[in-house]
Amino acid sequence: MSRRTVLFVLANPEPGSFCHALVDAGRVALETAGHDVQVSDLYTLGFNPVAGRHDFVGAADPGRFHYQSEQARAARLGAFSADIAAEQQKVAAADILVPVFPLWWGGPPAMLKGWFERVLAYGFAYVDGYRFESGLFRGRRAVFAVTTGGTPARFSVDGVYGPIEDVLMPVRRLGLEYMGYEVSEAFVAYAAPRVEPEVRSEYLADFAARLMEVAALPVAPVRSDIHPLDLGPEAAWTRSG
Template structure:
């Protein structure tokens, strides 16, 4: 099975980085192929603009979706977007790994969604949610937080984690027609001790392998 990690953290020694490394190693040991988009290391530009395209539908007025549609029809995306789109298309399982900042994902990752998952390529009129382009793909969020699990519960400071992650789960992953798996959340990662971090990594690897096994079984031909 092909797995894409889209990893967004500026510090390689971060716990998000540890989740990325441990998860990729576990999948590879199990025989799966893992490709990693390390957005900070690859200096991915999150800012959309005319530099996204090698041609222009309208050189006078910039309308992003119109330019995306033309680029999709003519293979007119910039090289970095072509690379990320190829990685995405090749993946059966896409895993987004990031810390929650200001209640959401880092800007570099939001920019990845904006630029890579373009109109025409990833969605179109009438091709969203249940009619989306990618019903055979699954998406999984892997998150680290500064706040405790209690803080991300109903009635507490930040609200329940399902509400916090609704934009990504519903309006990004499910929007594309993908099956949105239950997110993995490492709560209060900067505050847990070494044993707690080790437990998180073990749980994460088990979760990834389970997701991969379930997908492999679902794709296997009947006896």
């Protein structure tokens, strides 16, 4: 088996949460098998989820804040703030990206949403003409783990919340697949706060096994045909929106 670098992005404020337990189980399994593991525990890091001018060193336009324009400049010049640059280095090094989060109001916590917005920036994670099947992270792997309060029945076709695949579509399709990641089926620990201890133990073992399966899949090398420095000083979309 080839050695992989795996990045967990953990978004749960409680150190004793089941999300933390999932990451611990996955990390131990992967490291035991010889893989390299990094964990970005966003709450422990005190990661700021709020985008703004503080994301950048300098400015493309001091008079008008257009986020993607500033991201394009920062990608060209290496002018992201230190916290963003540190996370981007982790993402760039990772063969497999593993967001782990509780489902809150039908989506990830604001902490993780802010991480996506600030870290997976234009010029770093995507550029015009390179999305989905041609995305910059094409060939890299991703799988996300979610804990829910609801049971499987509530996330069924006839359930009150609808199929879990539909609930998670924005994270999967409009987030990870948008950047070119090949995304494995989400791991869902249903009703994690309410199930019996033996069920939680099964969840942990199953998640570790899922990660080992993903780690055994082929991973494409980093793309070398597109580089942020190739971006022009301004794209057409920067004049609107």
